[in-house]
Amino acid sequence: MITTIIYSICMARNNKIFNEKDTPVHIAVEKALQILHDYQRNNCSSINTPSPSNSRNNKSWSPPPRTYLKLNVDAHLKDDGHWGLGMVLRREDDRCVGAVTKVMRRSHDATSAEAHGLVEALKWTKAQQLIKVMIEMDAKVIVRALQKKEVPRSCWGQLLKACIRDFDQETQISLNWISREGNKVAHELARWAFTEPNMYWTSNNYPFCILPHLQNDMGSVS
Numbered sequence: 001m002i003t004t005i006i007y008s009i010c011m012a013r014n015n016k017i018f019n020e021k022d023t024p025v026h027i028a029v030e031k032a033l034q035i036l037h038d039y040q041r042n043n044c045s046s047i048n049t050p051s052p053s054n055s056r057n058n059k060s061w062s063p064p065p066r067t068y069l070k071l072n073v074d075a076h077l078k079d080d081g082h083w084g085l086g087m088v089l090r091r092e093d094d095r096c097v098g099a100v101t102k103v104m105r106r107s108h109d110a111t112s113a114e115a116h117g118l119v120e121a122l123k124w125t126k127a128q129q130l131i132k133v134m135i136e137m138d139a140k141v142i143v144r145a146l147q148k149k150e151v152p153r154s155c156w157g158q159l160l161k162a163c164i165r166d167f168d169q170e171t172q173i174s175l176n177w178i179s180r181e182g183n184k185v186a187h188e189l190a191r192w193a194f195t196e197p198n199m200y201w202t203s204n205n206y207p208f209c210i211l212p213h214l215q216n217d218m219g220s221v222s
Contacts, residue, residue: 060182061136061217063092068132071125072178074186075117075139078194081105083113085120086189088210089130094218099201099210100124101193114139115156115163117190118146118175122166125173136178138187143177185213 064070070090077083082105089098102120114137125133137143142160149164151157167173180187192209201207206214 058176058178058182060220061178061185063090063094064134066092068092068134069097069130070134070136071121071130072136072183072186073117073121074137074183074190075110075113076187076190076193077108077110077113081108082194083116084190084193084197085117086186086191086193087117087121087124088185088189088214096206096214097202098128099189099199099206101189101196101199103193103197109156111139111141112154112156112159114142115159118142118163119159122163122173130173131170132172133174135173135175136183136186137175138178138180138183140177143175146175185210185217188213 061072072088072090073086075083075085082103085100085102085104087098087100088096090096104116104120117139118135118137121135125135142156145151145157146160146163146167151160151164167175188209189207192207196207
């Protein structure tokens, strides 16, 4: 705010020197405040208003662009502090080409569990040498904090700092928010993780709990 006011005063000074026009101080301050207000309004709009493609697709699953893969991720926290992680990887033709479950003990906080889920997702993409990947999660707090690069001083905030560095280095890997309904496959797989923990499927022999949701997602985009 102070910088904006100083800028406006300098503009008024230059107007006086070069154009011989006086600008009252209160006018300069009001103009500075208006500039600041317009900037904040436009900035909030660019952050909170999703792109046209996201507006259409964040309520239901949609396939990634050609040559890209889409990885849906979700974490399911149990009362005993264990949490299950589900990750489902699909291609542009809707075909599922990978599914992962993990069970870990980290925290009783759901947000921390989601942050750990993102960390594990990035680790897995690196291990599989995946380059063009669109990651989707229904954890809006996590997605927004990472996209804005504004993380709190908390355990999950520290995890996101490391994730931000990964996203900065891997320019073809992105993170987007999707509704719980659109993330149903990953959600069900995260719940199933307690039945079949730490598994990796690469064939059509996926857990039966996600099969109807995979089919529904294919039907929603056909």
